[in-house]
Amino acid sequence: DAKTTQPPSMDCAEGRAANLPCNHSTISGNEYVYWYRQIHSQGPQYIIHGLKNNETNEMASLIITEDRKSSTLILPHATLRDTAVYYCIVRVHLGGSQGNLIFGKGTKLSVKP
Amino acid sequence: GAGVSQSPRYKVAKRGQDVALRCDPISGHVSLFWYQQALGQGPEFLTYFQNEAQLDKSGLPSDRFFAERPEGSVSTLKIQRTQQEDSAVYLCASSTHEAFHGYTFGSGTRLTVV
Numbered sequence: 001d002a003k004t005t006q007p008p009s010m011d012c013a014e015g016r017a018a019n020l021p022c023n024h025s026t027i028s029g030n031e032y033v034y035w036y037r038q039i040h041s042q043g044p045q046y047i048i049h050g051l052k053n054n055e056t057n058e059m060a061s062l063i064i065t066e067d068r069k070s071s072t073l074i075l076p077h078a079t080l081r082d083t084a085v086y087y088c089i090v091r092v093h094l095g096g097s098q099g100n101l102i103f104g105k106g107t108k109l110s111v112k113p
Numbered sequence: 114g115a116g117v118s119q120s121p122r123y124k125v126a127k128r129g130q131d132v133a134l135r136c137d138p139i140s141g142h143v144s145l146f147w148y149q150q151a152l153g154q155g156p157e158f159l160t161y162f163q164n165e166a167q168l169d170k171s172g173l174p175s176d177r178f179f180a181e182r183p184e185g186s187v188s189t190l191k192i193q194r195t196q197q198e199d200s201a202v203y204l205c206a207s208s209t210h211e212a213f214h215g216y217t218f219g220s221g222t223r224l225t226v227v
Contacts, residue, residue: 034215043117043204044156046215087155093212100146100169101216103155 004088009108012082018075020107022088025069031092033064034101035073037084044087044103047073078111085109115139117219119205125225126195134190134222138207146216147180147190148204156204162188163210195226 005023012018024033032051036044048055048062050071055062061074075082087106118137126132138145143164148156149172159178161169164185173180177195182188192199202223206216 036215041220043206043218043220044216045218049215085155100158100161100172101156102158103148105155 004090004104006086006088006104006107008105009110011110011112012075012078014080014111014113015077018078018082018109018111020073020075020086020088020109021070022073023070024088024090027068027090028092029068031090033062033068033071034089034091035060035062036087036089036101036103037082038087038106039081039084047086078109080111080113083109083111117205117207117217119203119219119222121222122220123223123225125227128196128226129194130226131191131193132195132224134192134203134224136188136190136205136207136219138186138188138205139217140186141209142207142217143185143210144208144212144216145182145188146206147188148206148218149174150202150204150221152201159190159203192224195224197226200224200226 032049034049035047038044047059050062064071085106085108087103089101120135145162147159150156158172160180162182165182177193179191202221204221206218208216
């Protein structure tokens with residue numbers, strides 16, 4: 001699987017947009033970019049995923065560069081409850097027997113009042 | 114229930130004791146995964162089930178670790194002769210076969226071996 005690189009930590013002011021970067025320069029053409037987050041004492045929570053087009057859902061937006069070597073997860077209006085570790089993962093696909101996720105250390109996002 | 118349920122939430126075991134950790138996945142979810150998360154690290158894959166079949170156990174760290182899902186629903190992760198290095202949070206996740214909405218994780222079982 002392609003490896004990802006994320007900054008170990010970031011701060012964001014409450015109410016402002018949080019932009020979390022991820023580098024995946026060795027991503028293959030059929031690999032998706034997935035984002036999960038893990039709030040303290042909870043299991044990881046799926047946020048969003050994409051292949052090459054930008055994606056948006058009720059939680060966040062995912063911007064993938066045209067060359068697919070990097071992406072940014074955007075939380076448009078961060079709240080204190082968004083404080084968590086955010087993981088960027090690349091995989092061929094999630095379904096079936098190839099669904100194992102390989103987590104790195106992620107980015108610890110701290111949203112401050 | 115609406116989510117993945119794991120029990121117990123916390124477990125303290127004496128070194129050498131056997132433990133069993135339970136996972137109740139979301140009803141109808143075909144895929145079930147176990148992960149191990151050491152303090153300050155990301156989760157690491159242990160094993161994968163599709164229904165009752167264990168299709169991948171490449172992440173199990175030793176033959177002291179055993180997982181089963183006999184009826185394709187509830188799963189149990191068993192650790193025999195626990196060691197201090199087994200202390201971690203054990204996470205269970207489930208999904209539909211296609212996993213269009215990602216995996217749903219439980220809150221985990223925190224195992225402390227003393």
